[in-house]
Amino acid sequence: MNLAERILNGDRKAVxxxxxxxxxxxxxxxxxxxxxxxxxxNAHVIGVTGAPGCGKSTLISKLTAEYRKLGKRIGIIAIDPxxxxxxxxxxxxxxRMQEHFTDKNIFIRSMxxxxxxxxxxxxxxxxxxxxDAFGKDIIFIETIGAGQADVEIAKIALTxxxxxxxxxxxxxxxxxxxxxxxxxxxxINKADIPGTEQAELYLEQMLNLTSxxxxxxxxxxxxxxxxxxxxxxxxxxxxxxxxxxxxxxGEIGAKIKEKARIEFMALVKQNVTKxxxxxxxxxxxxxxxxxxxxKRQIDPYSAADELVGKIFSE
Amino acid sequence: MKKIRVLIAKLGLNGHDRGAKVVAxxxxxxxxxxxxxxxxxxxxxxxxxxxxxDVDVIGLSLLSGAHMTLFPMMQxxxxxxxxxxxxIIGGGIIPEEDSSKLKQAGIAxxxxxxxxxxxxxxxxxxxxxx
Numbered sequence: 179m180n181l182a183e184r185i186l187n188g189d190r191k192a193v194x195x196x197x198x199x200x201x202x203x204x205x206x207x208x209x210x211x212x213x214x215x216x217x218x219x220n221a222h223v224i225g226v227t228g229a230p231g232c233g234k235s236t237l238i239s240k241l242t243a244e245y246r247k248l249g250k251r252i253g254i255i256a257i258d259p260x261x262x263x264x265x266x267x268x269x270x271x272x273x274r275m276q277e278h279f280t281d282k283n284i285f286i287r288s289m290x291x292x293x294x295x296x297x298x299x300x301x302x303x304x305x306x307x308x309x310d311a312f313g314k315d316i317i318f319i320e321t322i323g324a325g326q327a328d329v330e331i332a333k334i335a336l337t338x339x340x341x342x343x344x345x346x347x348x349x350x351x352x353x354x355x356x357x358x359x360x361x362x363x364x365x366i367n368k369a370d371i372p373g374t375e376q377a378e379l380y381l382e383q384m385l386n387l388t389s390x391x392x393x394x395x396x397x398x399x400x401x402x403x404x405x406x407x408x409x410x411x412x413x414x415x416x417x418x419x420x421x422x423x424x425x426x427x428g429e430i431g432a433k434i435k436e437k438a439r440i441e442f443m444a445l446v447k448q449n450v451t452k453x454x455x456x457x458x459x460x461x462x463x464x465x466x467x468x469x470x471x472x473k474r475q476i477d478p479y480s481a482a483d484e485l486v487g488k489i490f491s492e
Numbered sequence: 493m494k495k496i497r498v499l500i501a502k503l504g505l506n507g508h509d510r511g512a513k514v515v516a517x518x519x520x521x522x523x524x525x526x527x528x529x530x531x532x533x534x535x536x537x538x539x540x541x542x543x544x545x546d547v548d549v550i551g552l553s554l555l556s557g558a559h560m561t562l563f564p565m566m567q568x569x570x571x572x573x574x575x576x577x578x579x580i581i582g583g584g585i586i587p588e589e590d591s592s593k594l595k596q597a598g599i600a601x602x603x604x605x606x607x608x609x610x611x612x613x614x615x616x617x618x619x620x621x622x
Contacts, residue, residue, distance in 0.1 A: 194544055266522060288525075
């Protein structure tokens, strides 16, 4: 039996092995993912992003417990940064999820970002597919502790939670562009500490500056204290309303189509580039051109035009 | 690119994880992906984590004296799950005679207090070919 068949048969070792192959860019992974494609499309992907230490892992753990009560099967992909200096990574998100380790209906995978920017890893999207085909109903993606412009997660998640906490900035922070434009639900976690009302006010005011046409989703602001387990059922309800909105409005179809387009175009670009670099360009030609650019004999813009022009005239 | 993945685990009733964190940090700085799961783990929890994370090495840290019970339990679980590609190493306060017994029983190596972390890195690199 190949890996894909074993995954469809419920073998979690095969799931783990295929994720590793994806992370390692093994050509075998593409073959297996092709087989899994027709079995995907059932999971709802929830992105969880926010600054380091705001409680993303704990929040996911508590949401997972709540969804397990509803009988949902859960996948969790937790991304932590890879060191740009050594290539190593310390993956510690699992510490907050201990209560779920032996539940066979939950699969947790920690992932190093391995050089990707934007808060997730290159292999995150394919890992979502593997967990989807494996039969998970809900898949959480925890981004690395995100900065203001880490918005890659918005391209993968169908519902995006932006987690913040009291005392993490004033109204000026709240009107900046980037991550705050992408959230479907804003979660003020650690809402048991002072400053919660102020944080709520800033976020509400920011949202009120945007006009949401009737029938469009207006992001909600929710308050939780993950470690005290308060506000979690309310948050699950809010997520559920967002899922229903996506379905009713037809926006889910548009989102899925856009995801498929981005993925397909990226693969086309990747394959075309690979083909040109490996099959068309003569050995050494690239290096020669780079030398010419360094010596200022040609500028990079004209050099690229020249190279591509030559390929298509042949 | 392939990377060595290591699970560093604290088994049982044992609350001291300074050593585990020092080792985890050293392995991280050696370019490995280190998964740390926190205190008070049962062998079953460690086993599940090792499976889902597809690790090459499980590093067990123990200072409570229960190593002659918990290390073999870990090995038994690996056998039950028919996993033969994960190496177990151990660290902590483990007397010499226990250490040799554990090694005879298949624990790859035991690293006691004062071990140079470079020694651990080299040991893992030499055993896990990636």
